[in-house]
């Protein structure tokens with residue numbers, strides 16, 4: 001009871017909320033759902049909206065906060081129909097839409113494993129067991145690190161993975177983008193707009209991403225492309241101060257004084273909960289209906305593909321739910 005009473009004050013609203021949540025929790029672990037969606041990023045939320053509209057009984061379980069990696073992005077550019085929208089606004093609208101379509105969404109629940117039980121129903125474990133006739137895995141992934149000594153020590157003290165979240169504190173300073181791809185390009189644009197001098201360091205010989213943006217960046221006086229190079233050492237006391245860059249062809253070393261390195265090396269997919277077929281990097285392998293190698297288990301979003309536009313991942317979530325609905329009606333289920 002102490003936990004429910006803050007510093008001697010009886011908080012009735014909090015207490016009622018916790019009791020309500022406890023009853024709901026007991027209820028959801030008892031019911032059998034048509035689809036359990038694991039992961040409440042954009043792919044999972046789109047999947048929930050579609051499955052809900054099809055009249056399926058849907059339970060979505062999210063480990064942390066609904067919205068996934070998009071929720072923390074200050075601005076999403078060029079989403080179809082919207083030139084600009086805040087990541088939080090976009091994802092919280094999707095949460096509302098998923099709820100309006102009749103889905104049950106639960107946050108702060110981590111699914112730790114999925115298991116098929118005798119009658120071809122699945123159980124997902126997250127402390128409790130949840131039962132469903134099919135599953136959609138949309139667990140996304142974590143940014144891939146550089147793999148350098150001291151990288152963990154400088155985390156958030158000069159080493160970052162989101163320019164839109166941490167860029168503002170480095171206004172006008174020397175910054176490195178380490179990696180490549182459309183999000184690295186978008187991050188570079190954000191940083192040059194903040195007056196930063198950006199060194200774009202990649203092992204590739206060219207930049208990949210939005211062709212128009214790349215053209216603009218290559219003409220920007222504060223943008224420097226360093227292709228065929230890797231960041232190989234980090235230096236500094238409490239904060240990152242300097243890096244070593246190695247030219248991969250010649251082996252030449254160069255030191256750069258920089259305030260921060262933003263790492264854009266794609267992601268490590270969060271696919272551990274599923275014992276299905278994966279590629280060498282851990283991305284789930286799916287067929288043309290987005291079904292994994294386990295019958296009735298579908299996957300969508302970044303746990304399947306790296307570096308695809310947001311609208312494709314959202315479409316993927318919806319498509320996986322359509323496939324799950326068709327599968328539930330088929331003899332295979």
Ligand SMILES: Cc1cc2nc3c(=O)[nH]c(=O)nc-3n(C[C@H](O)[C@H](O)[C@H](O)COP(=O)(O)OP(=O)(O)OC[C@H]3O[C@@H](n4cnc5c(N)ncnc54)[C@H](O)[C@@H]3O)c2cc1C
Nearest residue numbers: 039041042043062063068069110111139140161301302310
């Ligand atoms: C640094 C960075 C910058 C980016 N910048 C842009 C940009 O500017 N524009 C753009 O369009 N895209 C950007 N992206 C990409 C965008 O974030 C992804 O395309 C999108 O988030 C993928 O959505 P998703 O639903 O597949 O995965 P995620 O957004 O990763 O969502 C997965 C969700 O699953 C949850 N989860 C994971 N494991 C479990 C579990 N076991 N149990 C329950 N829940 C679980 C996670 O907590 C998370 O909420 C960026 C990504 C990163 C990392």
